[in-house]
Amino acid sequence: MGLLAALTDPHIRRHLLRDEGEVIVDEVRHHWIVFVLPVLEALVAVALLLVVPFARVDTGWLPLVASFLIACHAGWRALREHMDRFVITNMRVFRVNGVFSQQLATMPLSRILDITVKKPVHGRLLGYGHFVFESAAQEQGLRDIRFVGRPDDRDLAIQRVVQRSGLRGPRVS
Template identity: 35%
Template sequence: MAYPDGLLGEDEHVVVHRHPHWKMLVLPVVVLFVVAGGGSYAAALIAPTSWHVIGWSALAVVGAVLLVWLTLAPVVRWRTTHFVITTHRLMVREGVFTRSGVDIPMSRINSVRFRHGFVDRLLGCGTLVVESAADEPLEFDDIPDVERVHTLLYREVNQDWSRDRDAGQEW
């Protein structure tokens, strides 16, 4: 899914567009299976009782609440989180009902680092650390293919610096 072109400047192009790594969805999927399996088992235990309709209704309500809260909400949160590198800036957008975002112009980025532990290396993700004019470095967790993203961001920062330098020489 491409980032909406209407949110970009005239000569701005998307270099990288990522959602967080799929490892964020492992726990919600496990919860889905546990709730479905546990609910089915509890429904089978309630079936021979005289109050089985009320018990099944209560199980359905509790199961639905758990699935919405612990499975659907994280999936929607994952889907609506965007990490975007363009030719002019680094953008992060997240949130479902209340959206928040961070934009860092390429000219303000001082350094770019990444780190990933053993499990992250196996899964192909990591944390991207961006130091800018802000007080503290910004850390973006669970970036898929973090080494490649790091390289592309570093390349864009250097190209932006070269463009600024070349523009200054024309004056």
């Protein structure tokens, strides 16, 4: 693994309870829509770079510095979204996010009382939605998971794991 890949990987596997037989069912990255604004910012940075040759000699540094700062901000936003992962395992759901300092929020499957899938109109057209988890403890780090691609499939995956674990009781035919 290269240096860049090592620095931009959230290292999900190190959070698994391997001794207990925990396996990943689904690792959810953000939908591509979250990268639109960083790409637009990067395009603004490139446009500012194209202005530099036509700028006055005494103020030519200004678009260069502005371009650099905007490009850094765009890279930071893209990296922040890339490092934010939502993971469904056979025992729990958890979220890892953060670039320099990471935050881990975990919820056992037994504590999930309700999952609301919100799909705005543009989300339905582009294939993303937002999850809202309800549990007995209302204030937790896993309440809102935004910009989830294929939200219906992910919801079914969670429901399937909860059902297989026996937390909701036997199926009635």
